[in-house]
Amino acid sequence: MKKFFVLTVLFALPIIAYLFFASGKNNFARLPVLTENVTEVSNLSTYSGDTVSLKDHISVVAFFGNNLEDFRGNTFNLDKKILEKYYGFDDFQFVIILPESAREDAAAFAEEFEGITNAEEWKFVFGSPQEIETIFKSFDSPYQLSGNGYSPYVFIIDKAGNLRGRDDDNDEDLYGYDSRDIAELTNKMNDDVKVILAEYRLALKKNNAEREY
Template structure:
C-alpha cells in the first residue's frame, strides 16, 4: 500500500488520468453521444441581412433575439458573453449573432460598447432586420414558443449545416438555452457546443483515416 502515496495519487490525477481520457477519446471513432438535431434547414441570416456581412453556413453560431426593448435581455447577454463567448471565441468559425429590429441600432451599439469594454468583439455580431424577416427567421426554427415583442430570453445553437441543435430526452427537452441561467449556459450550452465541435473533429478524423486506408 506504500505505492499509493499522496504524492503519487496527485501525480496520477494531474497527469496520467487526463492522458488516459485523451487516448480513449482519440482512439474511438464516433463513440460518443451526438447532440440531437431539433430542426433541419434553418434559414440562413444571410437571407435577412441587407448588409451582406453575416451568414450561418459553415459556422457554429449562437443566436439571440433582442426585441424592441434591447435592455430587457441585457443581463442575459452579459451571461452569454462571460460563460460562452469568451470560452469559444478562439474556436474556428464560432460566432454569436444578436438579432434586433431596425430602428434599435443605437441601443445595440451602446450594449456592444459595454460588452466590448473587456471583450474582443470580433465574433459578436448585431444584425438589424425588419419585423417580418425576424419572424420568418425565427419561424424556421419550428419550435412551439413564440417571440415576445420580437424578443426571447433563450439563446439558440445552430451548427455549420444550418441545423438547430438541442437536447431531447426523457428528463428534459431543450430547444433553446436560458440566458438568464448561468448554470444552464455553463453546464449545458457550453457542453453542447463542445459536443458539436467534437462531432466535426471525429468526422474529419474518420475521413482522413478512410483516405489513408484507400491509399494502402
C-alpha cells in the same frame, strides 16, 4: 493460483467494461437534430454590409429585441459563461438578430462592453419584424417571440443549418437555452457546445485520415 486469477478477472472486468463504454460514448456522442433547415439570416443587414450566414458555421443565435436592458444582461451572461471559451474555434460565431430599431442601441452596447468582453466577435444582424418572426418560427421551438422581437432563449445551429439541442431533457426536448439562467448556461449549454465542437473536430480528423490513406 486459480483463486488469484478469478479474483483478478472479477476485479478487472467491470473496470475494463466501464472504460470501453465510456470511451464509446465520448467518441460517438452527437447532439441531436431537433429542427432541420432553419431559415438563413444572410439577407439581413449588418453594420459593415458584410454577409452573415449560418451555413458552414456553428452558430449561437439569439433574438434580443429592441430593449437595451433586455439584451444587456442576457448577452453578458452568455458571453462570460459560454462564448468567451469558444471564440477561438474556427467557424464558431455568435449571431444576435435584432430589429432595425435597435441598431443605434446595439452599437452603443457593443462599444460599452468592448473593454470587458470579446464584443468585436458579436455579429449583429438587423431585419424587419416580419423577417425576424419568419426566422424564429423556422426553428419550430415551443418558445414565443415577443412583439419587439425578443426571446430569452438562445439556440445552437450547426453547419448544415439544423437546430441542435436535447431530446431527453427531463422527458422533454430542449430547443434553446435560457440566457437568464446561469445554471442552465453552465450545466447544459456549455456541455452541448462542447459536444457539437467535438463532433466536428472528430469528423475533420476522420476526413483528413481518409485523405492521407
